[in-house]
Amino acid sequence: MRIQFERDACQGHNRCYLLAPEIFDVDDEGYAVLRIDGDLPPELEEKGRLAADNCPEYAITVID
Amino acid sequence: MSSSAEQPPPGGPRAGFAPRLDQDEVDLDQPITPAGQHPPVQDWDTDFDHTVTEYAQNAPEVWRHYRESCPVAHTERFGGAWFPARHSDVEAIAHDTDHFSSRGVIVNDLGFRGQAPVGFAPPITSDPPFHQIARKLLLGPFSPKAVAALEPAARETCRSLLRDTIAAAEGSGGIVDAAQSYSQHIPVRVIARMLGLPESDGEVFRKFIHRILEKPGQVAVAPDDTMAAYLETAILERIAEPRDDLISYLAHADVDGVPLTPDHVFGSIALLLIAGIDTTWSAIGSSLWHLAQNPEHHERLRNDPEVWPFAIEEFLRYYAPVTMARVVEEPVTVNGAEMDPGDWVLLPFPSANRDSEAFDDAEEFVIDRKRNRHAAFGLGIHRCAGSNLARMELRVALKEWVDAVESFELASDDPDAVRWATGQVRGPRELPVRILAATAPEPT
Numbered sequence: 001m002r003i004q005f006e007r008d009a010c011q012g013h014n015r016c017y018l019l020a021p022e023i024f025d026v027d028d029e030g031y032a033v034l035r036i037d038g039d040l041p042p043e044l045e046e047k048g049r050l051a052a053d054n055c056p057e058y059a060i061t062v063i064d
Numbered sequence: 065m066s067s068s069a070e071q072p073p074p075g076g077p078r079a080g081f082a083p084r085l086d087q088d089e090v091d092l093d094q095p096i097t098p099a100g101q102h103p104p105v106q107d108w109d110t111d112f113d114h115t116v117t118e119y120a121q122n123a124p125e126v127w128r129h130y131r132e133s134c135p136v137a138h139t140e141r142f143g144g145a146w147f148p149a150r151h152s153d154v155e156a157i158a159h160d161t162d163h164f165s166s167r168g169v170i171v172n173d174l175g176f177r178g179q180a181p182v183g184f185a186p187p188i189t190s191d192p193p194f195h196q197i198a199r200k201l202l203l204g205p206f207s208p209k210a211v212a213a214l215e216p217a218a219r220e221t222c223r224s225l226l227r228d229t230i231a232a233a234e235g236s237g238g239i240v241d242a243a244q245s246y247s248q249h250i251p252v253r254v255i256a257r258m259l260g261l262p263e264s265d266g267e268v269f270r271k272f273i274h275r276i277l278e279k280p281g282q283v284a285v286a287p288d289d290t291m292a293a294y295l296e297t298a299i300l301e302r303i304a305e306p307r308d309d310l311i312s313y314l315a316h317a318d319v320d321g322v323p324l325t326p327d328h329v330f331g332s333i334a335l336l337l338i339a340g341i342d343t344t345w346s347a348i349g350s351s352l353w354h355l356a357q358n359p360e361h362h363e364r365l366r367n368d369p370e371v372w373p374f375a376i377e378e379f380l381r382y383y384a385p386v387t388m389a390r391v392v393e394e395p396v397t398v399n400g401a402e403m404d405p406g407d408w409v410l411l412p413f414p415s416a417n418r419d420s421e422a423f424d425d426a427e428e429f430v431i432d433r434k435r436n437r438h439a440a441f442g443l444g445i446h447r448c449a450g451s452n453l454a455r456m457e458l459r460v461a462l463k464e465w466v467d468a469v470e471s472f473e474l475a476s477d478d479p480d481a482v483r484w485a486t487g488q489v490r491g492p493r494e495l496p497v498r499i500l501a502a503t504a505p506e507p508t
Contacts, residue, residue, distance in 0.1 A: 011447040014208050018373060029203035030452065053435040054377070056443060 001045050002063050003052070005034040009059035016060060020047035032059070102141070102282070112139045112147055114171070114387070114410065115279060120484040127415035128427070136401035142171045145389075145408035146401055151419035151439070153399050154411050157390060158443040164390035164409060165191050166446060170488060171389050171408045172280035180393075185335035186328055188446065195445060198332065201317055201324075202449045205258070205310060211452040214254065216508065218457055221253045222246075222464035223505040230468065233499040239475050242356075243349045243495035250461050251344035254453070259336060260309025261298060268294065273342045278487040295333055310336060336450075343385050344454045346491020347440075348461045350383035353482060354429065355466070356474045356497050361431050365466045374432045376459050381438035382429050384414040387488040388442060413439040414490065464505065471500040 003023060012031045016024040022044055025033040040048050052060040105113050108126055113119060119126060130137050130149030137147040148154060157164050166189050168177035176184075183189025187198035204210065229245045240246075252266040272291040275283045287293075299315055306312040314329050324332075355362045364371055388411040392403045403409065417438050420426040424435070441448035448454065475481065475496035483494040 011443075011445065012203070012451075013441060013447060014452060015377070017208060026208050028207055028209070029200065030207040050434065054437060056437045056439060056441075058437075 001048060002039050003034060003036065003048050004061040004063055005032065006059045006061075007031070009057045011057050011059075013056050015054040015056070016051035019054060020044070020051040023048055023051060109134050109137050110139070111141070112137045112145075113141050114147075114488065115282065115486045117486060120486040120490065121480065123414070123484070123490055124418065127412060127418060131415060131419055136399050138401065142173065142408055143175050144404075144406070145171050145410060146398070146403060147410045147412060148398055148401070149412060149415045149419075150399070151416035151422035154413065154416040154439065155443050157398065157409060158388075158411060158439075158446070160396075161192055161445065163392065163394045163396040165393045166195070166390060167191065168391040168408065169389050170277065170280050171410060174281040176281070177391050177406075182328065183331070185331040185338075187332075187449070188335055188339065189331070192445065197319055198328065199445075199449065201314070201319075202332065202336075205313070206449050206451075206453055208452045211456050214258070214453070215456055215460060217257065218250070218254055218460045219464060220508050221250060222461050223468075223508060225249055226464055226468045227504045230499065230502045230504045233502065238498045238500060239496060240499060241494055242352050242497045243345070243492045246465070247348040247352060247461065247491075247495070248345045248493075250348060250457055251341045251454075254457055255336065255340045258310050259298075259333070260302070260307050260311050261337075269337060269341055273338055276338060277342060277489050278485050280487065291334060291337070292330070295330060295337070299329060299333065339448075340450050340453065342485065342489050342491070343448075343450075344457050346385035346485065346489055347380065347383060347454065347458050349492040349495055350385065350490075351379040351458065351462055352465065352497070353474075353492050353495055354379070354383065355462075356472055358429070359471070359473075361429075362466060362471075364431055365462070366470075371432050372459070372463075374434065374436070376455065376462075377436045377438060378429060378431055378433045379458065379462075380440040380455070381417045381423070381433070381436055383491070384417050384438065384440035385489050385491050386440070386442075386448070387412045387414060387490070388446070389488065410488070411442075413442060468505045469499055469502045472497050472502075473500065474498070 010032050014026060014030060016032050017026045023036050025035050027033055049062055052062045102113055102116055105111050105116060105118060127149050130147065135150045139145050148157065165180050167180045167183045169189055178184040178189050181191040181194040187195050190198050225246050229240050232245060233240045249266060252269055253263045256263045275285060298311055302312040302315045306316055311333055314332050317324055365375060390409045390411060392405050392407040392409060394405060396403050417440065418426050441451040475498045481496055482492050485491055485493050
């Protein structure tokens with residue numbers, strides 16, 4: 001499972017950073033930065049799904 | 065783009081800093097003689113009014129009725145305004161900056177709509193492409209990492225207020241007003257520190273907010289008593305001598321070497337003062353109102369640290385305080401409603417957040433809700449710039465309250481004992497509770 005992140009759709013709600021800081025950082029203006037490009041380690045898969053399920057702008061997609 | 069502590073450029077445009085009152089354009093805190101009280105609403109589908117008490121006390125029921133059977137209400141009041149209640153319509157309008165301008169965001173009696181693309185209080189009143197320029201200036205000071213540094217002081221503020229609140233309760237049979245003695249002070253003190261204004265001016269800030277947001281254009285204002293007059297003094301002091309605060313930062317900021325116009329400086333500072341107070345006050349107060357009536361949720365928060373990240377977002381979804389507004393720029397049809405240029409459109413994020421088309425069990429408060437794409441901080445390019453600050457304040461205020469107050473309930477069974485704010489920001493302004501058991505917190 002990996003994460004696809006659309007930076008253009010991100011409006012800086014920071015929900016992903018709060019729920020999955022292992023997967024998402026934020027830049028100095030508060031926009032999300034994806035930290036893991038390839039496959040997520042199994043122990044982070046649930047957090048990856050949470051981040052996707054809580055993004056108000058649908059900027060995060062889980063690819064199984 | 066950078067902030068600069070250098071003196072004004074040659075010619076010194078800031079030396080001629082002009083408050084809004086010198087302009088022809090009206091603003092929402094000008095000296096006025098109001099037209100008077102609004103008459104009672106005749107029909108909520110065709111004559112709605114979000115500034116009357118009946119709306120404030122019953123808004124969730126009004127929204128439910130609209131979502132199920134209206135779904136876009138209208139009124140001739142305010143010069144003509146629409147109320148699209150469903151999530152899909154709110155989401156579409158929030159993302160459509162071509163048909164809908166932000167030059168007016170407070171539906172009011174004065175007919176005041178600002179000038180695109182800057183508006184009265186950039187960036188909330190700005191349209192693209194200027195919007196992004198004005199917004200960028202504010203994102204840094206309100207980013208998650210900048211806000212984290214403000215948390216210890218916010219926690220101490222909450223503890224100090226709780227000590228006073230619990231002491232007051234001991235002398236009054238446990239009865240205190242949680243809004244007046246606790247929730248209203250937290251955002252005032254936090255934003256006052258950020259702006260560099262006296263925390264003791266809270267009463268003054270709340271007066272501006274009441275006139276501008278709760279009864280927009282409906283309250284008499286004296287010429288020397290305006291927000292413009294208050295802020296002009298603070299800004300001029302910092303133009304002369306910068307301090308380590310946000311007013312100084314904006315007064316001396318530039319975009320690619322060009323200083324901000326006086327209107328931009330004033331408008332952004334007015335935004336920071338106005339937008340961060342009653343919104344967060346409302347979210348904290350509504351959450352306490354909920355906990356007073358749902359002891360099982362109070363208990364869960366006291367005992368389950370894992371539930372907090374989900375609980376905070378559920379409080380934000382279910383009790384989202386803010387309804388935004390737009391001005392129609394081009395003729396457009398929304399869910400059958402034909403809107404004309406100049407019409408107001410309210411963006412009721414609180415109603416969108418309770419739409420069963422967008423959320424499972426939407427009308428239920430689910431404290432550990434795992435899928436929660438709520439719109440409490442808006443959707444699209446105008447996502448609340450202070451959302452990280454607001455979320456931190458809400459979390460700290462609730463954490464300190466539930467740690468200190470072991471048990472509490474509403475003081476009265478009468479729903480009207482709790483007074484909800486009118487206008488576009490909804491939350492309890494009077495919230496009498498009975499504290500049944502509490503331990504005053506130690507200073508940090």
